Amino acid sequence: MVVIGFSVRVVAACVGRPGLALVELSVVEQRYRAVLAVLAGATVTVVAAQLAVSRQTVSGRKSRYEASGLAGLADRSHRPRARLW
Numbered sequence: 473m474v475v476i477g478f479s480v481r482v483v484a485a486c487v488g489r490p491g492l493a494l495v496e497l498s499v500v501e502q503r504y505r506a507v508l509a510v511l512a513g514a515t516v517t518v519v520a521a522q523l524a525v526s527r528q529t530v531s532g533r534k535s536r537y538e539a540s541g542l543a544g545l546a547d548r549s550h551r552p553r554a555r556l557w
Contacts, residue, residue, distance in 0.1 A: 500542065500546055
């Protein structure tokens, strides 16, 4: 079983709870960690279940990473490329 490890940055301390902090992990970092887990040998199904996304999502991200590197993991526009009418 492969567990996805995340490195995180501290953003702000939680109010009233010393020692606890909110953390932020960018979307690209999350996607990159998922791709690394699959490339390290975890199955797409296991990684998808751990992240609560579909297998198709993980497979698509892996394919885009292999084609374009980290730039392939960034958000893409949902805007149509051309007018349809």
